[in-house]
Amino acid sequence: xxFKRTLRSIFWIIEGSGALVGSAGIVLLxxxxxxxxxxxxxxxxxxxxxxxxxxxxxxxxEWIGASVLAVILKMECWIAFLIVGGVLFILGATGERVLDAxxxxxxxxxx
Numbered sequence: 481x482x483f484k485r486t487l488r489s490i491f492w493i494i495e496g497s498g499a500l501v502g503s504a505g506i507v508l509l510x511x512x513x514x515x516x517x518x519x520x521x522x523x524x525x526x527x528x529x530x531x532x533x534x535x536x537x538x539x540x541x542e543w544i545g546a547s548v549l550a551v552i553l554k555m556e557c558w559i560a561f562l563i564v565g566g567v568l569f570i571l572g573a574t575g576e577r578v579l580d581a582x583x584x585x586x587x588x589x590x591x
Contacts, residue, residue, distance in 0.1 A: 495572025502565025508558035
């Protein structure tokens with residue numbers, strides 16, 4: 481029983497983290513929209529700009545996967561945050577539902 485409660489708490493934390501990350505994506509979209517309305521130009525704030533502003537250096541390598549990495553790094557931040565947040569939220573919610581279903585099945589078998 482303690483294991484299931486701990487697992488439920490972990491799934492709840494994952495679900496909450498997904499909601500917060502997704503909310504950050506919505507806030508970034510809102511701020512970008514305000515900047516677009518004020519200046520008339522959509523601000524391009526992609527993952528590469530975020531990575532640079534965090535003072536991380538990208539490894540320089542010549543391999544096929546580098547082009548995939550370049551495409552991902554050119555994605556807008558708000559889209560990336562929404563995708564990651566949505567995946568985390570769905571993972572947490574699905575885990576909770578599966579765990580609840582197994583608890584209900586175990587209670588029916590015990591009755």
